[in-house]
Amino acid sequence: MSETRNIVVLGASFGGLGAAHYIARHVLPKLAQSKDAKYVLHLLDPSTHFWWHIGAPREIVSVKEMPHNKYFLPIADAFKQYTQLKDSIVFRQGTATDVNLEGRTITFTPHESSATETLPYYALVIATGVKSPTPITTLHGDHHISLKALEDMNSKLINAKEVIIGGGGPVAVETAGEIGAHSNGKARITLVAGGKKLLPALNETRAKQVQKLLEKVGVTVLYETRVTGTSETSDGKTEVQLSNGKTMTADVYIPAVGVQPNTQFLPKSILKQGSGWVNANPLTLRVDSAGPLVYAVGDVANADKGGALNMQASLPVFGANFAHDVLKQAGVGSVPAERSYKRNDGETQLVPIGPKMGVGAFNGWKMPGFAVSMFKGKDYMAGQINKTYLGDLVAKA
Secondary structure (H helix, E strand, O other): OOEEEEEEEEOOOHHHHHHHHHHHHHHHHHHOOOOOEEEEEEEEEOOOEEEOHHHHHHHOOOOOOOOHHHHEEEOHHHHOOOHHHOOOEEEEEEEEEEEEOOOOEEEEEEOOOOOOEEEEOOEEEEOOOEEOOOOOOOOOOOHHHHHHHHHHHHHHHHOOOEEEEEOOOHHHHHHHHHHHHHHOOOOEEEEEOOOOOOOOOOOHHHHHHHHHHHHHOOEEEEOOOOEEEEEEOOOOOEEEEEOOOOEEEEOEEEEOOOOEEOOOOOOHHHEOOOOOOEOOOOOOOEOHHHOOOEEEOOHHHOOOOOOHHHHHHHHHHHHHHHHHHHHHHHOOOOOOOOOOOOOOOOOOEEEEEOOOEEEEEEOOEEEOHHHHHHHHHOOOOHHHHHHHHOOHHHOOO
């Protein structure tokens, strides 16, 4: 009887879904020819649903405009299209707690269980992504946590008079713009930015344009100021302590300052020193220090500045190298050539300020505001969801 070889993808968000679809489309069908082993693709994620959290800034103010059933989609259903592989693709809801590099096993806790299970891996793809300070901007485990948090935030914002948002990056700016556009002047909104300008990825001129648009929807920006702490008051408000020694009181406070990689369960030997990012080879996306057939994709790989656009460029490189390594070792199918990833640090970012305004650049070229609002501000690129969810991004090997 042939052995079973598990290909495990940890994480089923943007990077994990892309990696799993690539494997299902371009690698598993060839591996099915093997007479020596049966290959099974396992996806492990704490959530049963993929969230298109690019749309979080508007979901924060209106889940009516951004309905849950459009932006939260069941992961397992995305793989029903591979009918010939139905016995070779398994989705597991659970949280990874340990990776044993020598034994090549993953320990995880299934959802709503206190017991742990162990899953041996033949090949491993780390795509666990990042976590923001709040479940209204990224998943914090089961997707129902974010669903409830978004609905609660919608309710709070209806009557909010004072809103404070911590952060100066795209999520903070877009959230401030959405709240401003939807409040119609009813709320006083303060954006507390730690830097000298907003949006580090954009140049000074475009950052100033963003500030002007924010001011049009009632947002005040505090520069070179950080939120150092918060506390709840007796009347249900939030007192926000600032790095300049002052305090502010808000009906709603939203932390939108940075993200942390979901890698706390990984051995430190495969993380970049002094950080939680996976020490992936930036050219091949292999994790060389983890042994053979281990890879990292998406933000957690830290091979570029992160984000959906960079991930779309790096996925085919991961896919080619994964297919090269696995098919060569299995001795089946045509083995593709290895590829190298070339990161692009050009000025690229689209930042809508509400549904009708925005500032953006693509590879250093200015994008007019109407183009930003049409492409992203209209519905936060809902028309692009299936390209990720159903694997159209990796339709070609």
